[in-house]
Amino acid sequence: MAERDNLVLAYRILAAHGVVDAYGHVSLRTAANPHRYLLARAMAPELVTADDILEFDLDSNPIHDTGAALYLERYIHGEIFKHRADVNAVVHNHSPSVIPFGVTTVPLRPLFNTGAFIGDGVPTFEIRDFQESGDIIVKTPHLGHALAATLGAKPAALMRGHGAVVVGDSLMLAVVRSVYLELSAKLQMQAMLIAGPGGPIVYLDEREVEATGGRQASAGTWKRTWDLWCIKARAQIEAEEKAKRRRQR
Template sequence: MTDLSQIKDDLVTANRVLAYHHVVDSFGHVSMRNPENPNHFFLSRARAPNCVEIGDITEFTHEGKTVGHEPGKPYSERFIHGAVYEARPDVMAVVHNHSPNVVPFTVQSRRKFRPIMHMCAPIGTDIPTWDIANKFGATNLLVTNMDMGRDLAKTLGPRTVALMRGHGSVVAGKSLRDVVFTSIYMEINAEMLIKAYQLGDGDIVPMSDEEVAANTKGRAGFTYERGWENWCRLVNRPYYPSTWEMGPGFSKTDKSGL
């Protein structure tokens, strides 16, 4: 049996870590699929991420309906998470954020958002932008129902990241550590990319598809765990080693030495 209390505690940690790194502020959210019931996911009630506690974690169906105890009002954009889990059986965790250095890339097309540093490779080289107005007209830009969520998930497709015009982004991952790592380094990449563009009119040299593949292959074990342990300490949260240390989740192909 899965320790659901541990999953919920890790979800609290993920909220605190993302807030610490300014990926989320009073808004934005992170969720995790229920491993015992893939048609359900865990997400906090509507609360600032840095304030989330284990009692706030709520279970939802893909359609955004509460399962069991409801500790408070849910996030209006829980449909982002449900729609991605519905469309992507491989996804185990989702982050929606308004990462401040990423948002400028959602409203223009000349300066492409691409990875430029090896640690940022998980965002991939193919990063689409979803514009809610294309299908739903003039709105408040929030994803407040499953039709909107499914349209966003369609744009995301098999990728890790999709930008949301004038809003933020959605990030999908194969684990909670994975999606937190990607979200943090996506914000770092955006800040560095803006600086690179400001250096002059010359072309930047982003990572190639082959370089992204080489950097992300086998990274699910040691590298993610090393970051997670450090981030737990930064936000004064307990660190529980993942199963990679015992063998099953550890990739012996990880030669990054990071």
Template structure:
């Protein structure tokens, strides 16, 4: 794997942590071949540096490689089901966890929320995803979407690049915050129309890089 790509993934992982989207747990992966990913090791994302070794993660085989996070099954299942997926982020965004615990659907109440689906799919099992069968269930529920909530266990975002996947995780958390605040007022929130959602979704590729640049700037400040 080129050093530039490794550094890119490590930087993305640090940004996830600095944005408050993970705590002690979380991992990112990048596709390096049609049947192989590189994944961050099971360490706090903020602690990763340019010297941190990534773990090669083949998409085949009955066991995970030594050094891989025990939930790397998620990355394998999604990457196998989605050949176009170039990067996957697994994080622990707190407002998303609260939204899932509420039992309310996470729906697009602002433009960027339309990047995530309506509603964002939920894997309705709080247990860790530590086997192929559970991971394949997550991939099926995700389908062709860009995000999935793991009730009681964080969330996953999927994109062509690590930068896009990180930006989507930030959007997911922001959308959950807006949903929680809107529901707290007591009135039924106004959900974007199908036409509005389509308009915003068409602009995701344009806007996600700008969100990532914002997160980079916030980290440097």
């Protein structure tokens, strides 16, 4: 059950940082079977509990049909897990500060230590290249597959006019990267405003990206952050459970 509980914490942490609002989701490949993953039923991330977590195969079919409504965009998760054996967690969000970088030719660049992974590259998925209906939701295996191909071996991909996907070899890494992708995008916009048109901005260079943990990011680097956020999320869940019990008395 630890996997479900950790996934609940991931949902809560992403919501607490404004990376997901009523939309967005996070998944975890199961340790017992790498051809399956866990994802909540269709609901607002902030309200997810362990009972709301469902198991899916990599074609994004639920293992047990509970009759619950499912996320239309669950194919994002299944198709990325198929493409990336190294990835064990996937976040899809509508992270507000990254959206401007998906609709312009201005690239996101690494500019501070916890955002160093951006130096590994963040491609943009253009859904118009894969369907003509005008629907920008990734709601078929075909579109999920195209998104996974755009992501390639990178830590994240922007989705033009929509949001982003962020991946990691652990739930911790995918969540921490999602939070810092949002923060880094915000900081880059602020730096660009201060610098003015064409004004120089000193981004991290390749050596700094490498040394700060872009490609080498170890679990140890993020553990302090993750532990802190988990404590806060658990406190929130406990407070909710207490209030619920009080109401039931």
